[in-house]
Amino acid sequence: MAAARTICIRLLAAAIVIGGLGMGMVLGYFGALVQTVKVPTRSTLTKQINTTTQSSQLYYADNVKMMNFNTDLRRTPVASKAISPWLKKAIVATEDENFYVHSGVVPKALIRAGVGDITGIGGQTGGSTLTQQLVKMQLLSSETTFKRKASEILLASRIDKFFSKEEILRAYLNAATFGRNNKGENVARVEEAALGLFGKHANHLSIAQAAFIAGLPQSPSVYTPYTQTGTLKKNLSAGIDRKNTVLFRMYRAGVLTNKQYQSAKKEDLKSEFLAKATPERTDSKLGYLYDLISDQAVYYLAQYLAKNDGLKWATVRQHNDTYAEYRQRALTLLTTKNYQVHSTINKPVYDAMQTAMNQYGDYLGTTHSYTVTNPTTGKEETVTEPVQNGMILLNNQTGAVLGFIGGRNYSENQSNHAFYTYRSPGSSIKPYLVYGPAVDQKLIGTESQIADFEVNYNGYSPSDYGSTIQNRFISAKEALAQSYNIPAVNLYKELRTKTNPKTYMDNLGVPLTDKELSRLGVALGGTDNGISVQQEASAFSTFANEGAHTDSFVIDKIETPTGQVVYQHHAEKKQAFTAATSYIMRDMLRNVVTQGTAASLSYQVNFDTSSLYGKTGTSNDNKDVWFVGSTPGVTMASWIGYDNFWGHSYNLNDSGTNINQALWARVANAAYAADPKVFQLDKTFKKPDTVKSVSVLAKTGLPAGSITYKGSRTSVSGNTVTSLFNNFTPAATSFTFGIGGTTKNYNLFWANFFGAKNGYGTVTKYTGETIRDPNDKVGDVSAANATDESGSEESNDVGSSWQGNQSGNTNQQDSGSTGTTQNQNPSTGNTGQGQTNQGQTGQNQGQGTNTGQTGNGQTGSGGTGSGGTSTPGTGTGTGQGSGGSTGDSGGTGTGQSGGQSGGNNNSGGQQQSP
Template identity: 55%
Template sequence: MSKRDPWWERIFKNFKNRFLDTSEPIGVHAQKQKHPKQNHFIDNKQPQPQKYAVVNKEDLPTTLAGKINLTIGVIRKLILSAIVGFILLMGLGLGLATGYFCAIIKQEPIQSNTSLRNQIEKVDQSTTLYFAHNVKMERVPSDIRRQKVAFNQISPNLKKAVVATEDENFYRHHGVVPKSIFRAIISEITGFGTQTGGSTLTQQLVKMQLLSSETTWKRKATEILLATRLEKHFTKDQILESYLNVAPMGRNNRGQNIAGVQTAAQGIFNTNANNLTLAQAAFIAGLPQSPSVYTPYDDEGRVSPNIALGLRRKNVVLFRMYRNNDITKSQYQAAKKVDLRSQFAAHQPAPKTKIKYGYLYNLLTEQLQTHLIKQLAKEDNVKYADVIKDKDVYQAYSQRANRLMREHDYQVHSTIDKNIYDNMQSAFQQNANLLGTVHQSTATDPNTGKIVQVKEPVQNGSVLIDNHTGAVLGFVGGQDFQENQLNHAFDTQRSPGSSIKPMLVYAPAVEQGLIGSKTMLADFKAKFKKYAPTDFDNTIANKFVPADKALEQSLNIPAVNLYRQLQKSTNPKPYMDKMGLKLSNQEYQELGIALGGTRNGFTVAQAASAFSTFANQGVHVTPYYIDKITDVNHHVIYKHPTKKQRVFQPGTSYIMQKMMHSVITEGTASSLTYQLNFNYKNTFGKTGTSNDFRDNWFIGSTPGVTLASWIGYDNLYGHNYNLADDSTETNQSLWANLINSVYQVNPQILQADQKMAQPTTVNEQKVLTETGTLPGSTVYEGYKTYLSSPTSTSLFYKTHAKPLSKHFGIGGKDSNYKLFWDHYFGKINGYGVTNYLSDKTNKSSHRNGIGYGQSFTSNSIFGNYSGTVWDNNSQSSTNSESNNSYTNSTTSGFGGNNGNGYNNYPSTTTPNTPAVTTPSGGITSENTTATANESTTTATATGGSTAP
């Protein structure tokens, strides 16, 4: 007996016999005639050709029937080829799918029974927020209300209704139905048919409880894998119980989204799940397919005017129960007639949710929402940049992201230290009432149009950053979250005032070798086209000031002169960009930018981060407050990428630290010396005040952390409130209390005793105190003079001090240098006498080094100096010396104050001369923002507070 042909050959032969084989020769059909007595064809002209004979082109049929026959033959061959090709493609696709599925199985970690049980039975499905070190903060209020109920406390009719409606083969399959999956795949690939997803109840449970929201083939494969695992480790009743506790059910009578049969029974029919009638059970069982369509309530908890769809869906469920033999025909007909309208629960108001950590809660959830929007856009093959350009598109994605955040168990791990954060809030509240006047006024409510009473207190934004990692450890967002949800630490941009000077002006100048710490800067009346800056209170010092003292006392004119010179040698933009401080090219062209005259300003977080660069030896670390985000399976879906970038060399940072340390010990922040609870010998900082005391800043760093504090009014209702004149002292007291609160929690985090070692690139040189240059000779009125003392130590990055010359400083005119040299050699000419460019002749409110608002006259202290004068025609010399003599002249120095009313810097007042009465100088001031444009504005840039 011959061996039987393989099955595929039998199929092919059968197909060929039925559709392709004929007893007719191709191309000669038109020449045949039927014999009248025989049931076959004969050829009158030639012998019958062999079957499938090759025919010449000229022998092709010319009749219509022949053409049709030829076309059908070609079509049959194409169909056969298509079928064979489809079978091959399906085989290839099946192989690839099998391999892909096996790869997923290999990658998916095997979870324990306990882990799976905890996940499928979990009813609290919303994002959880964490402090640093995995300390739980609070859960995002879920949009879905759930209440767990035991399996035996659920109506049998409800169980049967859900199974008959959602998965009638539930008790017969093993988690998946292959034909349903195959149908879903074909539908997905071709786009034809109903895209049901082929999901069983088990798969739906996996989708809701174990997986994220991404709609990918990988997620679908993982879903199938986990569904089979659930079926292996849990009974059908356990799986059904979990499903009934988490299935979406629309809205309740409070307008809340609900899930689970117990929540639905209470929120829709005001009863429990075990007391539901057949009609009620059928109504609830019909909700999961499309909760938003079939729910009887609107978003306010009132019965919708059109609930016909939900009632019809109830009847469909009843029919399926009847078809499945779960109820009798009489039960089916009786339940169909029940009108549930009167049984719906009455409307009730929704309870209000209270958020404890309001500012932090909003900060973290907004960041999570942004990440989810990016993820959703990526899944949709849409660029995030395009999403944020279109308001409607962005709103749609925001709603989707918000829903994911409230319906899925994400975990957001922040960098905020709970103890530090709590202590900072307490410290702020102790100072909140001392920040300034709370203004009461009336305004129009934009939502209602009604006139309402409003109050505007002085707001604060403070940010504490780890210098080495960029992690935000704590912050203060504002006065009262319940009154004002605006986060003043991260979301408001304010003018930086003088706090911009170290980053924009002095550090780049040191880095470029333009200045050393004792390089002289001109502080004389100057006008650059239409821009005429002044120091605080419209004053001009009329002298040359060392760079470190100019920064210490936050003088404006020296900063503008230095920035103007800096522009000639370098572009400060790259430095600012690397620190995260973005300014326009136009802003860089305006000299007022040297005093903080920005268009938009910076956030407190940006300022703190930029300033921390100096404490981190010139390396800027990108700030962040979210360490990682994980999904429901604890897979990391976001991890902060640490980004470090060198801005300044260590030598520059060392010099800047030294220069700004004196801001605390002798300068505009000297009041901190008696308020700090820790050793501040390695602490440095910078003050900042904008025009008319609109904004006040203090940014300070220890070796470990940087804390920035800003105070000011929001002026949300069109008012023009400014801070009080003593706002500098007020803000510094607040800063001191905040940093002390951090020290109380964790003293080590400040690293207060860690001193930065002096880099080898820093050169120390003795320079003339009066000129900032090397000792040397000069010619005055025909006499050659050698200057050798007094001297001071100047710090340079790589470069060295310049030789003595007539024009030894930066800025100033020839007349200013002549004024200096005349004064140096004994003439009384007004050098160093402060000028006031205002109508007031008597200043009565200048701050001394202790912070009191009083005018005072200090005794000038003269340092030792000696000079040798040579006559060009003689070798003889005369020496003159002054030994710390005290005079009763008013101070004409630039105001370095030691806190007791004495000027630490050698005065330029000539000894043994009559005292020159001048307006009391005290401490010179810190500047405010110069919003003026150099070429278009005539207003001068005023200075900020000199108060410590």
Template identity: 50%
Template sequence: MKNLWKSIVASFKGINSWSDFATKSNLTIEVIRRIVLYIIAGIFVMLSLAIGLGLGYVSALTNQVAVPTKSEMSAQLKDVNNSASLYFANDKKVESLQKTLVGNRVPLSEMSPYLTKAVVATEDSDFYRHNGVEPKSLFRAVLSDVTGIGTQTGGSTLTQQTVKMQLLSSETTWKRKAVEIFLAMRVDKYFTKDEILEDYLNAATLGRNNKGQNIQGVQAAAKGIFGKDASDLNLAESAFIAGLPQSPSIYTPYDVKGRVKDDISLGMKRKNIVLYRMYRDNKISESEYNQAKKFNLKDDFIKPGKASTKKIKYGYVYNLLTEQTRTILIKRLAKNDGISYNELKKDKSLYQKYYTQADTELHDKNYRVDSTINKKLYTAMNEQAQGFKSNLGTSHTDTAQDPNTGKTIKVAEPVQNGSVLLDNKSGQVLAFVGGVNFKKSQLNHAFDTNRSPGSSIKPLITFAPAIENGVIGSQSMLADFKTKYNGYAPTDYGETIQNRFISARETLEESYNIPSVNLYNYLMKNGVSSKSYMEKMGIHLSDNEYKQLGITLGGTATGVTVLQQASAFSTFANKGEHVDPYVVDKITDPTGKVIYQHKHAKKRVFTKQTSYIIQNMLHGVVTKGTASALSYESNFSTKNMFGKTGTSNDYRDNWFIGSTDGITLASWIGYDNFYGKNHNLASNSTDINQELWSRMANAVYKDSPGIMNVHKKFNRPSGVQSYKVDKETGTRTGSIEYNGMTSKVSQHTTQSLYYKGNPKSMSYGNFAIGGKAKNYKLFWNNYFGRDNGYGVVKQLGKSSKSAKEIAAENGSGKTTGFSNSTNGDGSSEVITSGSSSTTTSRTFNNSTTTNGNAETGTGSSGGSGSSSGSGSSVGSGDETTTENGTGGTGSAGAGGESTQSGGTGSLGRE
């Protein structure tokens, strides 16, 4: 360009005549003209390229959008004044969600002509001329977004606004804008202008009414502001309502309590702007314009009123389904925007944005949510819980300080219950009990409170991993003597010590603590991690918690929910596979399209062999252990049932979880202990919770016996080996060296089940996990006749109760000598001299000793004072008028259940 200019200047310097000047001037003009043409062409090419790229970008954004049919669009455009409907299983309706907006749809013919003219003049004066979008307005909106200058709504036609309200979410991304344009043109193609205008006027949000409620549609606005129908609105009233959509919260005349605001000047100014635009567009005459401006609109505002409340019958179900569906929609919205749910949870403000979007969708659009909850079973279980709640324990009344107001108030603390009925094979939550009184506390104790699981965690975290890794068999011996681990001194229930070796089977049946701690300690020292198994079953604990020995007794920092515990326990009934539990089965959008369908997810946790052995061992809990009362409290056969009890420190929590082939039912009772209180259950809480469990199970069986499959046996799979072992040592029968003589030990035998490994050979020591030299010496001396206190229960704590009373309180010994077990491998079976007996008392009068080749009968009698025999050893009220009450928060760890390094507390005693 510089050289061209120099050439032009040099050319003019060489002019010698007017003819030369004219010639060279024409040449210069031609060059400049061509330069201008090239610039214009370049600009045109660049604009074309930009437009092409823009169209390509829009095409790419909308390429993944499913094109709705006319009927689908019609359904969504007319879907106003609706909300999500919640359903039980089998098409039984729970409730429709309470709307955040109130209103009624009316046809265009029932709206004041002033109103329709005012809206068009104000929101989209070219409404009847464009094809759904306005290019110049769109360009202005894009420029506004890029530069930040101007309003954000300048590019939206009435058609676009209708599409945004009815067909799209409220996000403000470029993708949503592109889809909005695409759908607006499609809507304009299929529907008349009057149909679109009618949809808009019925869908628009228009501030609050005189009851403080958010309103939707012009009919609700006319009724809620002026007390008349939309057809009867005068010009000034129509103009006022037509001005509301731009900023409803600012221009609305009422506050959240339905009172007229002190300052309504902004709404009045907006009304005058609407009137002017109507006059400018020749929609009204000058005299109409002036009269409407002078009209005293404030006198037309109706007086404050009181909003009616809606009674919700199934409050716990209502809240649960709302919460879980909202979460599903949040994940869906975030995924559509390329954001993972884990990333979203880290950003509170972003999460709140998606929370609001999902919540608005649920409360203002006609979704359908189908759940897994069986209405009959839910009603049956809750009726039993309601009928039995007065027996759960003392309801305490205290004074406390309200954290919100600071005032002193009276609070009631009843014993709460959380229960879950789970279908083992599918993971469906068939029914649950959320609490004893929804009206007073909306906290869902089945899903939302974390409590110490007590001993109910033992099979999951300790015994199943031990069997899976070949550490123990069902009759392997564990030490139950006074012990201490770096200052931590566990005891059994009631601060007792059994002072003997106990089989793994009996440890679970009677829920002894010291043997469990010894076994968990052994697993940790030998590199067996329980964490991997627990994670697969849906229970997530910290690495530090797994390092604490008290975790095997339920000593967690955060605790577990009833749902988590029931789901994890169902793994054994599922032959070692864990199925994720769920409540929401599917979600259908307003067009009838299923946007969410639960997908079953299974994980192999334990082998079927390990699961069978655990089932077999836990069957004894029900037949003659800590839950033996169920044998006569249940109205169905418990021959194929297994379960586990659990109690945390100071009777803070009590659990029972029972499984058949078909279902797992978990029940927890305890106090919430809000406001810093410290109430505990009664000492007979194990009995109480089991009676409640049996009542609920009986009700389920009466209504739907087929789902429980109580008659289906858990057949022993191949790979489970049964070994004859000595009942006293858990080893193979054989001989030992005792006082310089070889003694044959084979008097009492039983069967021990193994998945991996096999019983140890008979030896003097080292046959029991956690056993010490002095323990073995005490055992063998007693075995061969000395009355040395082996097996005599020791009480470390101060208690006025006898060992027998403590055993009965723990649920032990209630069916002494009785068992309805049909398992040949049951712990009640003892083989003595080739014959079978159902007693567990020790008699050694036929023992023999061997010294060289000479065999003589010793004639020694069994240890007197022993108490090792199992018979004597220690061992729907959710109706409410509130929508989404929050209640309180659950107590993590339930006060004092965390593991401690010192002391002699009996953590998770039972």
């Protein structure tokens, strides 16, 4: 026993010695760190804890001031007597139950911080007092190093010494953030929270209302009852549960009687929350610009904060609550600290683009008006549906966005159609999905011949504009310039045997899936979710950058008030195409502007067009009309179409492509007048040595040769043209000289070549059975969502036919393209509302009986939004039709972050953060 007692005493003594040494080390380490901390004077501390510093400043390019980051945060300071005693008690009971007895810090926090830093266990310390939280909000950055923690503890002790508990509590309640109000604005300070949630001043709150507000600072974005639009969340359980937790802690602390506790728990706060209201914007002219830059700034600063805490950003993004918390921290910094956010937007160019849109916008097409029932108020109201536009102008070499048009009128529609709206690209996808990769893979040269005859690929039968078939072999240059469908499908089919197109799409920043790329119809723009104007411009700009793709960007850098750069854009270049391929594609795309589907631009543009090239695109029924054009310096993409937010199916008319080109020309002219140097019209492209110029026969696209014809070896010659090839010289002409085509097609060609009058090259109407791509499922957007153009006008044809009960000749139907909005820029955004979308009735354009049936789409629970989190919703549409251009097959919508429309192609729909 004595020996055991001796051992225990020695172990206890050793533990005490070791513990003392450990404590000494921690305190010594703490002391060494705080030696460098400059302790403010009482007067300085008074100013710092009671005054919200200047909000962050947003800049155009070249350090030109734009505006303060202050239009979304509402704060009104109040005196202590103007704050409900219940709110004070609720905050103390919830956030810091020992507030009135400690000296600004809890001693164990210092020990925990020291041990954590020395051992590496626990990078962050919890349990901060209200005083420490005040220090973090008003005096320090959100950096989580131990030095910052040590500074926090020292300053908290200093504040507790200089100020009364009542002064500290008032300062905290006048600095904390409390989520959003009924206008969707972020609010700080309890007065704004009380007014924005319940329409009461902070000293008139009930116990339950005070408890709800007191629960918000822990996680404002999670517990706030409102979305970014100011609408009540469908699920308020998180905030209500948090309120009940606060009430229990108040009861446990003895500040509530059991009767008060039970009564407050039963109070129906949902009925007391204010109805949605309209925010007062400081400058609606900068609405799209402010929303874009501020949202991306929050995203990148949140990313920096997470990484600074030792967290992987990908992991943070997978957890909504954690992601929301870091966004809230970033938002607090940007709205209360003087950060500097520098964008790439060229102010003269941006302003000129807006002016041009305002002058020409009314000419874009019909504005529809109709009566709807507001889902929030239940009242009928008149809404309008104008033709919308999204446009982006970016620098080809850097990817910097110089200017954009987000929409027609920000005060009426806040959806950013340049960045967040995804639509079917139609034929505008052909250069970088089909022809560019084909040139790159050495499949074709500029004069290579591609078949344009009636085809049936396992049940998939596309046709050209107007349901026509050219019945001849067409050069790649002409096929692209006139945007024929069948050659594009034939070429894409051949391309897939040579390479995986997804490699090109990934390098170009166009996130098409393997499923989408497995369908031949994708060659005509048939995609599940479409692409954004930003992605279109960025991918197309690659041809002007010698085949190197550089991601487009808007935020150049973010600096702290002290000048520390916490975010700097670094260009990531990927060599998508060879320089030779890019040179050849520019040559081919020049024909689009000089004699193809965009020939009308030549007399509308005020600057030298000798280096201008581009591509048109139109989706089924003129739902989406595109033009993207490049000079050596810039690329500008333009989309026009209807949002169809309320389930309508308004489309543009057949003149949509000419209208969009006229808009493109006017905006380009305005931008050029504002800053001509960015167009780099004096720059010339040197022809790479790897571009081979080969003399080929005009009719075969290959050098002269010989074939076996009718049993005899026959020489083949004729008119020649120069064809450009990517670092190879093709073999001589053979019997099967082109891409695609059957033996019957080649026999027809050669008979005509040697003089037979057999109808070769006679344009005919497609008269075969109307069938669709069997790989496509109802609700998927495939080739039937793609349209093509020919001549001076865009096609309103789908380029393929969907199977229906038909007896007529021509049946071009819409696939029911899924319209989505997807936030590639960082955003949590709004929670959208579900939209009902109905497939239209197919109308007979053939000679048979119309058996088209009305397709109908169901309401998705997501709907149109500008981002955000919402309950995933689905919308499906089904439809059949014998003829007509709108017998919808329906569209599938999956609400992810604002929902997604089913049925007809709508720009309103899903919004998703990156």
